[in-house]
Amino acid sequence: MNSKESILSNIRKNSCADYEMPDIAVAAVRYDDSLQQFIDMTKAVGGNAHVVQVDEDINDLIRSYYPEAVNIVSNLPEVTIATGNPDVVAKPQDLDGTDVAVVRGEIGVAENGCVWIPQAVKEKAVYFIAEYLVILLSADKIVNNMHEAYDMLQFSDYGFGTFISGPSKTADIEQALVVGAQSACGVTVLILNHR
Amino acid sequence: MSTKHTKAASAFLLNKSRAQFLNQSIWYVREKRDKVAMQLAEWEELRELSSSIKCHTVTHLDTYLEQFASQAETNGVIVHWAKDANEHNKIVYDILQQHGAKKLVKSKSMLTEECHLNNYLINKGIDVVETDLGERILQLMQVAPSHIVMPAIHLKRQQVGKLFEDKLGSEPGNSDPTYLTRVARLHLRNEFMTADAGLTGANFGVAATGDVVVCTNEGNADMSTSLPPLHIVSMGIEKVIPDYRSLAVFTRLLARSATGQPSTTYTSHFRKARPGCEMHIVLVDNGRSDILANPQHWETLKCLRCGACMNTCPVYRRSGGYSYTYFIPGPIGINLGMLRSPRAYSDNVSACSLCCSCDNVCPAKINLSEQIYSWRQGLDAIHKADPMKKIISSGLKYLYGHPTLYYMGLKYAPLINRLPRNILYNRLNAWGKGRELPTFARKSFSEMWKKGIVR
């Protein structure tokens, strides 16, 4: 018997109880103003969120948030300020030294400030290696809670996706919260198409 | 009447300021957990659901594991099965060897601690680098974690400053946490850039999709898997869950229970290898399928490894993780240690005052204290019973069997607040030694419940 068969047969032999799968219908939290809740939570987890007004240009906004940024990386056509494209790098290590990466988020979750980002670039390193991350998110894609988010979750063919809630952080030294552990030191969510 | 735990705890308590520091740091996390839990009206409903989903999955583990493995294989992931720690370590080493990998970056994984993977690989010449800040600190110090979520919680910033000065060349005398975190960031960035392989644990394996879900705050699991061409996942077989609807319940509970955050910063779903790269999953049993046969203790397999039971446990907070002899400390560790080997780890079952607080915070609703109590009853059989604890236990058994007396006792417990210290802290009261008793609530919970004060 190989290990797989022996593990599975031991499980079958040993299971001493039988429980039904429960019906997962949670009366989960909803917000009167889920956009405002999303903004508040994003700030609470150390990020920044801004509702883009009709007369504002995202490239100007990114520049004003990160005036010193030299290497700005994005494969989004509307990000004309980009100096590099993550889809054309030979290897992910080439993305080290990125000051700002601009990416698209597909779902915003009001209860915890999470943004779902299905991989849409050749090297997913771009989501984690940049000093600062800017996420573009459409206002109509903000949901109340994780149940709603998972109900509409889509993957891309790359086979990777991540919920990101604010910047990388740690409290491993004496429980002191430090932002900017191994990944992005800052996250700004630009909320688009708000009516 | 001393066990290894009580002796180690007494030694720990000799350094009063350190003991107080640990207790306060951990209690602070417990309070943050309470705050975020109370913000959700559905909190108890979520705990109940999480418990039932886990009960179902763990009692149908064969079905879900097969589904998970075949989904992952459809996604192009290579799945391995390991009966025990040794087989797991060998599989990981073989994969590394096939790729000629010399340097492995790792995100936090209690399973690889359980299997002693690091030593195994280091002895074979692999450069193993832990990348969670707390884990890296401990690896540089060559000591084990003292907590499963906050591994370096027992250390003071000066100790970390001195360590970094010696090992990473940081500024002498600078122990500012922000500065030290920056030093670690630079050091680890270099390790990520030059690694040949990345290894992560798994918080969840989703049977319906084959996704491996990994939750971190630092983003180190993502850095470990975005740069090197090889990703290995070490996953305990009990980590499999049915689908996304179940996952939604667990992601809402995990970070809130663990650290009082509404979510971890990163909740990453790994479904396929990067183009031109490889992803492997090693499914590890190592005694888990035997636990299933234990009618009193199989529910330990529901554990999400959130650490909430440790943060709330008065004994853990006052004795520290290193006082326990099993590598997982606290309430869940007492039980898992006994399941591993009652002979080797029975010292830990005394590390419990049966306050039941762990049961009340556990997001999987594991009956931790009841399980500890039942181990104690079984200790006689292996002649390890502690005569003093036996008296206390039989007293409690009597109380639990006599509900009126139990409630009477609780009703008069607030009187203890006014008892003179020399009665509370005399030599006969083993718990008074170095431990302040918790202040009993003026009204018991059931009293408040009946009066409608709490709902």
Ligand code: SF4
């Ligand atoms: S019941 Fe025991 S193990 Fe659980 S919190 Fe209380 S003292 Fe700790």
Ligand code: SF4
């Ligand atoms: S036993 Fe419960 S509280 Fe303790 S680590 Fe596991 S899930 Fe968390």
